[in-house]
Structures are given as C-alpha cells and as structure tokens.
Amino acid sequence: MFTATEAVVRRRKAWGAKLGQFRKDKFLYLLALPGILFFILFHYIPMYGVLIAFKKYSVYKGFMGSEWIGLDNFKTLFSTFGFERALRNTIIISLYQLIFAFPVPIILSILLNELRHALFKKFVQTVVYLPHFVSWVVIAGIMFAILSPNTGILNEIARFFGFETPNLMVSKAYFRGLLVVSNIWKEAGFGTVLYLATLVTIDDQLYEASKMDGANKWRQIWHITLPGLRTTVVILLIFRVGSILNAGLDQVFALYNPQVYEVSEILDTFIYKIAFENARYDLATASGVFKSIVGLVLVICVNWIAKKIDSESGII
Amino acid sequence: MKPTKGENIFHFLVVIFFIIASFCTLYPFWHVLMYAISDPKASMGGGLFFLPRGFSLYSFELMLQTKGIFQSYVNSLFRLIVGTFIALLFTAMLAYPLSVRRFAGRNTITMLIFFTMLFNGGLIPNYLLIKQLGMLNTLWALIIPGAISAWNLFIMKNFFQSIPPELEESANIDGASPARTLFSIILPISMPVMAAVALFYGVAHWNSYFDAIVYISDPKKQVLQVFLRGMMNVGSLSEVKDVDSMAASSGTVTEESIKMATIVMSVLPMLIVYPFLQKYYVKGVLVGSVKG
Numbered sequence: 001m002f003t004a005t006e007a008v009v010r011r012r013k014a015w016g017a018k019l020g021q022f023r024k025d026k027f028l029y030l031l032a033l034p035g036i037l038f039f040i041l042f043h044y045i046p047m048y049g050v051l052i053a054f055k056k057y058s059v060y061k062g063f064m065g066s067e068w069i070g071l072d073n074f075k076t077l078f079s080t081f082g083f084e085r086a087l088r089n090t091i092i093i094s095l096y097q098l099i100f101a102f103p104v105p106i107i108l109s110i111l112l113n114e115l116r117h118a119l120f121k122k123f124v125q126t127v128v129y130l131p132h133f134v135s136w137v138v139i140a141g142i143m144f145a146i147l148s149p150n151t152g153i154l155n156e157i158a159r160f161f162g163f164e165t166p167n168l169m170v171s172k173a174y175f176r177g178l179l180v181v182s183n184i185w186k187e188a189g190f191g192t193v194l195y196l197a198t199l200v201t202i203d204d205q206l207y208e209a210s211k212m213d214g215a216n217k218w219r220q221i222w223h224i225t226l227p228g229l230r231t232t233v234v235i236l237l238i239f240r241v242g243s244i245l246n247a248g249l250d251q252v253f254a255l256y257n258p259q260v261y262e263v264s265e266i267l268d269t270f271i272y273k274i275a276f277e278n279a280r281y282d283l284a285t286a287s288g289v290f291k292s293i294v295g296l297v298l299v300i301c302v303n304w305i306a307k308k309i310d311s312e313s314g315i316i
Numbered sequence: 317m318k319p320t321k322g323e324n325i326f327h328f329l330v331v332i333f334f335i336i337a338s339f340c341t342l343y344p345f346w347h348v349l350m351y352a353i354s355d356p357k358a359s360m361g362g363g364l365f366f367l368p369r370g371f372s373l374y375s376f377e378l379m380l381q382t383k384g385i386f387q388s389y390v391n392s393l394f395r396l397i398v399g400t401f402i403a404l405l406f407t408a409m410l411a412y413p414l415s416v417r418r419f420a421g422r423n424t425i426t427m428l429i430f431f432t433m434l435f436n437g438g439l440i441p442n443y444l445l446i447k448q449l450g451m452l453n454t455l456w457a458l459i460i461p462g463a464i465s466a467w468n469l470f471i472m473k474n475f476f477q478s479i480p481p482e483l484e485e486s487a488n489i490d491g492a493s494p495a496r497t498l499f500s501i502i503l504p505i506s507m508p509v510m511a512a513v514a515l516f517y518g519v520a521h522w523n524s525y526f527d528a529i530v531y532i533s534d535p536k537k538q539v540l541q542v543f544l545r546g547m548m549n550v551g552s553l554s555e556v557k558d559v560d561s562m563a564a565s566s567g568t569v570t571e572e573s574i575k576m577a578t579i580v581m582s583v584l585p586m587l588i589v590y591p592f593l594q595k596y597y598v599k600g601v602l603v604g605s606v607k608g
Contacts, residue, residue, distance in 0.1 A: 018420060021418065021420055022420060025416075025418070025419060025420075025494075027493050027494045027495065028413045028416060028419055028494045029413070030494075031409050031410075031412065031413050031494050031495055031498065032409065032410050032412075032413035032414070032419075032425075034406060034409060034410070035406055035407075035409055035410025035464055035469075036410070036425065038406065038410075038463055038464050039428065039429055039432060039464070041445075042442075042445070042460075042461050042463075043432040043436065043437075044428075044432075045437075045441075045445060046436065046437025046438070046441035046442045046445055047435065047436070047437045047441075048437075048441075049437050049440070049441025049442075049444060049445065050437050050438065050441055052440060052441065052444075063444065108337075111330050111333065111334070112334075114326070114327060114330050115327075115330060115331070115334065116327060120331070120334075123338070124334045124337070124338055126591075126594060127338045127341050127342060128337065128338070128341055129594070130341060130342075130345075130590070131341060132519075133519050133523075133586045133590055134523070134583055134586065135522070135523030135524075135525065135541050135582070136523075136525075137523075137525055137541045137542075137544050137545045137548065137582075138523075138541075138544065138579050138582055138583060140545075140548055141348075141544065141548050141575055141576075141578075141579045142344045142345075142347075142348055142579065144548060144575075145347065145348060145351060145572065145575075145576065146344060146347060151572065153347060153365065156365075185340070185341070185344075189341065216320075216322055216323075217322065217323060217326050242434065249526060250524075250525070250526060253526060254525075254545065257549070268439075271438070271439055271440075272439065272530075275439060275440055275443070276530070281440050281444070284439065284440045285438060285440040285441060288437070288438025288439055288440060288441075289438065291438065292435050292436060292437075292438060295434070295435070296434055296435050299434055
C-alpha cells in the first residue's frame, strides 16, 4: 500500500525525470520547433479561421470585427444557385473515379509482379510512372492536341475507319469519362508503387507451396497475392472515400471549359468562384467547412467499418 | 520450379499487355514532340503519327520570343530549387526528433500532424492567412505554406526509425548535438528517402498551379504552369502580343506549334531529373511507407 505522501513523491519523481529528460533533450526540441510552429501557423490557425463560416464577413471589419450570424451562411449556401449542381457533380465524378480508377493500380501491380525479366519490368515501371510527373496543365495541352477535331490523331484514326468523333473536350456526354480515362493514364502507373512495396513483403515460399498443391495462377493471385494486398488497399480506400468531396481540383480546373460546366463544376471550383468572383468569403468558407466535415465523418465511419471487419486494418 | 505451360501463356499475355500499355503511355508525349519539331505549316493539316513532317525549330524560336514566358520559367525554377531545399530541410528537422523514441510528446505531436491530413481550414482561411502575413503576390506564398507535407514527413520519419538507434546513441555519447547527428550521421545514410522526398517536393513545386492562381495576380511573378494554362485556354495567341506580328503571316498555323513547343520545354526539367532519382524513390518509399 502506498501512502498519500509516497504517491506524491512518486509523481514528483516522474515529473522530475520527465523534466530532466526534457532538459537533456532541449536541443532535440529546438530542432523540432520550426516544424511544430509550421503546423500551428499553417494548419491549426486556418482551422480556427473556419469560424468565418459562422460570421457575416466584411473585408473592412476583418475577422474579429465581423458579426456572428450562426448557421445563416449554410442556409444561404444550400439555396445558392450552383451549389446543388456542384455537389452532385462532385459526388458523381468521385464515384466514377472510385469505381473505375481505384482498382486499376491494384490490377497493374499484380500483373507487374508476374513479369519475369527484371529489365523489362524496370522499363515498364519507368514508363508507367512517367505521366505522374507531368502537370495537369500540360496533360490538358496534350489532350487538346490529340482530341482536336481538326488535327487530332484520334479523329484521324476514326476518319480512316469512316466515322467522325465529336470534340470530346467540349462534349457534355463524354467529359466525365474523359476525366476518368485521363486520370487513369496519369496516375494508375504511379499508384502501383505502394502496392508493389507491399508485394515484395509476401513470402515466396507461399507461392512455391501453393504450386506444389497444384494451384494455378488465378488461384495463387486469389489466395495469396490479393490477401497480401488487403491492408494497403483498405488504407488507400479509406483515404479515397474520405476525400469523396475532392473530385480532383487540379485536374478539373485544367481541363474544363464553359461548354462543360454543367457536368464538371465541382465544389472546389464553385468555392473558388464564389470567393474570388463574387467576393463572398463567408459563403466560400461555409462551403469548405461543409466539405471538410463530410470528409472527416466519412473517414471515421469507413475506418470504423474496416476495423469491425478486420481489427488489424484501418488508419486510426 | 519449372513454369507450367499455362503459366507460360499467362506470362506471354502479361508481356503483350505491358507492351501495349507502355505504348499508350509514351505515345502522347511522342506525338507532342513530333508536332513541336515539325514545320509549323506542314503540321497544320494534322495526320502526324510517328515522324515529324519536315523539320524545323521555328516553333521553339517563336516560343522563346513570347512575352512573359522567360520570366515565368525563371520564377518556376526559383520555386523549384528554393522550395525543394526549404521543404527538405524543414521536413528532416521535424522528422528526425519525431523518430527518436525517448522524445517526450512525440505521439501527441504525431497525432496532431496526422489530423491535419484529415481536416483542414480550406481555401479562404488559408488565403486570408497568407494575406495577413503579407505574402500575397510573392513567390514565398508558394514555398512557405507547403514547406512540410505530412505525407512526406511520415515517409521520412519511418525511414529514420528503421536506422539502428545505437548509431544515434553513440553519436550522443560522443557529445554530438542532435543537429549535428542529423546532418552528419543520419542524413548521409538516408539518401534513398531524401532523394524520393526531394523528387516528390520538386514535382509538386514544378507542377502546382492552383495556389499560384489564388495567391499571385502580378503577371511578372507568375509561374510557368499558369502561363501555360493561359496559353491553352485563350485558344489564340492574340493575348501574347509580341508573337502577333511574327505569326501574322502564318496565322493560327503556328499557334498549335508554339503550344507544343512550350509543353516540351515545360516537361524537360522533369525528364532530365527523373532518371537519376528514379532508382532511389522506390527504395525510399518502400522503407518509409511499409510499417515493419
């Protein structure tokens, strides 16, 4: 049994030890200080700044001087022309990307893993990573060149076979498809990096043993490779679902044009417009807050579900 | 074990698949390059498949005379070099203490940083902060707020953690300060991860444009990607005044060619650096991202 004084002495000693450790490591803290200040200044202060969403923001009165108006901005926002459309487009584009683009790197990495010639494998990897390092602006330029109805190579081929293609870049029917295809072209290869890193951790003996038991390629992939990738897939899936309201600002902003606003105006471009074209900082912030909260809630939910299914997986 | 017949067929199909995939990935770049080095008048008719039509560097010549392009290129290079250096330095300085196990409070700090990956203030609070700090219309607005990316920080931290702690302890006993330990012991053996993270930061700096659109309104301080975007969107070079007189004779013929030449020039720095860093980053990311 401890007496009260003994407990106090122990606690003091623990604190003393901590303080001593702190003193001994003060240079370590000093080294970390700029980074910690960075996160406070550029991440936590803007989080505090979201309070603008609950104020009637006036540039003249500033952040402190503007008056509180509760949830009025959100009410206005939800009835603002274009918000519903932006929200709908964001979700549709994100779901397309999730369904069609998300699985591609998984399939690619499984196939890459099957390549036997080290040199050819290296060549393929170098090639498929490449588009990741090019900006969306450049890719937009390349796409304009290839898809152009006059001089574009695609139309040239189509014409050879006797039909005409519409101008895809300004076509409402095809634009979202174009977003998905170009996203796969740019990012699918690089998306394999993490999966390949996971694949090298799978024990080769598992494959040998399964071959002994007469398993063919499909069974090996199904029973060894895919389960081996599961944790990585789940982590990336949680992040992807959590950012469902991020439909790819860089991509959309580079590719879209007035003819296709109807199908491609997303929340991010909408926020940009109400902020800098209509000067409604409060509404734009409210829209951003809405986006962030939905994302956060989704991450927590999906993470919770993932943990229910398999306690080992999840990000938190 | 010898591969079975079925496996050989499977492997053959996979090889064919990757040959096609590689072609589809490379061809668009090739097409743009061929367009850029073709004779602008000849390429107007389209139908450029594998070889240039005629050969001319006229598009490049015109591009170099385009008003503002040189300045934006210099701005982008400044952003790339200074931005990557600052980012590497700041990230390593925080990643290292967070990788030391006895560092009190490291879990709390790590959690708080991780949280920033899930929730952020969004466009406007960030914009107002940059404005308050007086960084609007400076290249610093593109460099400082991105000095540490949580993602890269964790990759680096995990890599540092994979280094045997004895190394750090012995340096400690010899009286080396943490800064000295970091710079003369840890960093030299962390080249793979440093190269990988440098590549990630570098590519991000070179390719970003949305932040430049938001924070920079002075055309003299604009970066190359924004300049390029303006070029693509305008759909006509009439805004780029100096070119007008030169291209007037050939009309819109040269317009596409100049765009292609600009694209080639914009991709160039990446293509030069990429092969050198390529071998490092898979290794760097591998150790840094897979928790062992």
